[in-house]
Amino acid sequence: MSIKNIKEEILKSKKIGLSFHTSPDGDAIGSVLSLLKALRRIGKEAYIISRDVIPDNLSFLSLSEEIDGNTLEPDSNTDLVIVMDCGNVERISANLDKYSGKIINIDHHLSNEEYGFINYVDPTAAATAEISYLLIKELGIDFNKKTPLEIDIAKAIYTSLITDTGSFRHSNVTKRTHIIASELIELGIDNSKIHSNLFDNRDFNKIKLMGYVLSNLELALENKVAVMQIPKNILEEFDLVNSDTSDIISIGLGIKGVEVALLLKDSEKGIKISLRSKSDVDVRKVAECYGGGGHTKAAGALQKDVDLECAKSNLLKALKEEMKL
Template structure:
């Protein structure tokens, strides 16, 4: 049983709403957040027309990182704010975290959560730590699929712009409807959004098939440097900050490399490691069959799903690889 009604009541009774999602945002993080952002702005417009005394809610969508280049085609992304440009003393009475399995995943945006802020946690990761005052966790394809149902429950029309954001999130987390997390409800959602004018071919073209030269060079470097461990059926790859600089590539351009290397026919599990600032390493894992990469990611303080999980660690790449190999 969903707790949508409780969440809707909280939104309607709040004045200053912060929306956020995880660091290094992907299509689902940004798509679900943008869909809700656009929906709440539409709610403001409708209520203003119905009631001249209605006071518009302040709704802001803030992320630690910039919008990735392959998601800027979504209208509304230009209104997403970077935490660097937001006054940390601004008082939000409601914070909605999307697609973030734990509070740490939202990065430095966490400093915007005040002592009096009410936190709503909306997510589809089974590893979610349930850190909200209200937790809405559903084991379905994506947080964007949750948002599709939620916005309809709120009585807000899903127009083309909201629909594009939702569709992009679903495409991201289902591998364009190729993963085992796809259900008949996911296809019904897609069918409904197409009827509302969402151009699925445009989204796939812009999101998947429009890559910069630096992204393509990074993909080539990944294929050249990936290492296969046959006895573990593991393929792993490490990309350093220096390599990113050499290729003039942004860190968000490395998204998708974990799936790329896992396409090797002998691989059952892929491990992609990317060096971050301050000695941290971001890890992403994928599994083709029954290997539980969520359990492995939990060893490093991360999580996700059985077939897709991630983490951030202070260990070296070599130490992480050895620990992962020991678990397989």
């Protein structure tokens, strides 16, 4: 399926709902908000379906206030739902049980389950917003115009690129990523300000939590794996039970000699696992052992009905095999 097919479906539809994966990150949100703006520009009735609320550090984006957690399922008359940056149906931040219209699935996760009527999955895209950008251009938005509309769209896409590439340092970055980024900067976005909004904006308690995690950091499997853990009582102590902690994991990966970083977080639903790799260890395969997924260098999963200790030993066992140690 091509971008043109998606455009045709959009033009045919009357009312469009947009959604993404639960606990949406910068890419999920940037992809959806940029497309939302473009759809309204071309006169389409479009809205956000999300059980999640916009994270604080992304609330500088235009239309972000519409991600308020109040629209959980498609409104009546919705004939198209576009889901972005979400690999499987269970992870969609929307309840589509009663919805019988069309779904378009736009994503870059290799593990995507192709649950849509149209599936546009490009694992070579560093961020789903790369696809969003191509689609928005196809819809006729002229970025040379440089009005506030194009700049707002550009900001959202740039945010996605930065957050999904670790500020252009991960191996998923391609020539196209930089070409798109350069076009967005050409438009006049303040790239340094966007970076600051995203990363120099942390809650004091979050930094204290990082301190806790770092002082309990361990190395395993010939010192090639950094293991970090967040027990539930610590999250409660810092009042961070529902906050995003995925950024903590990159600190573990910064250790000399470490190839894989693991973060285990005790949550209501079970032990949430994040995995990052800076070598050729495919952490997605390990996440898949526990029903998770993601990318080869960044993946996640959930282990139910186990405690932190047990989840950790399960994971290290699977990693040991994958790393052939």
